[in-house]
Amino acid sequence: MENIIIIGGLSFIILAMIGIFILISQNNRRIQNINKTLEFQYNLIVKVQSILKTKSATNAFAENAEIIYQDLLNSLIPIMAELNVMPRQTNEHALWRSLGGIIDEYAKNPFVLEKLRRAIKLNPEIAHCVDNYMTRSDKLLTYLTATDPNGILTTTFTDGLLGQSLTFFAQAKQLATQE
Secondary structure, eight states: OHHHHHHHHHHHHHHHHHHHHHHHHHHHHHHHHHHHHHHHHHHHHHHHHHHHHHHHHHHHHHHHHHHHHHHHHHHHHHHHHHHTOOOOSSSSOHHHHHHHHHHHHHHHOTHHHHHHHHHHHHOHHHHHHHHHHHHHHHHHHHHHHHHOTTOHHHHHHHHSHHHHHHHHHHHHHHHHHHO
């Protein structure tokens, strides 16, 4: 009888230990799931924060875009007059029409680069306008790249007319300073 009580007691202790082990395992899995969920939510919050910062920067840019465009256009007008280039006849903003006119003219007539080189070399006002345009365009592209590195706005500006014109003016300026 004593053996039965000891065996029964041991069986109860073993079953209790197995039950406790199962409860601990289930709690550990729950804690792991909670940790995964919290980590996912934290990463999601970080992404949302990043997107909001980017959108805020993009919205600030959009609000100030007209001022920036006008400043760039003011530098382009004397250059276009010197090169005798007309803006595109489209419904775009005047800055994009002007840049399009310069890039289109260069595509039709590569001698425009030589005309700009001479103008930079011989006319200090044109050299100043080119420097001003390049400095401000570069600052704009740097700002966009910093605030939205892989964004569509940055890519559009870098690969579009602004980036192309910056390359064109840099080539002309480099040629003008070489001689």
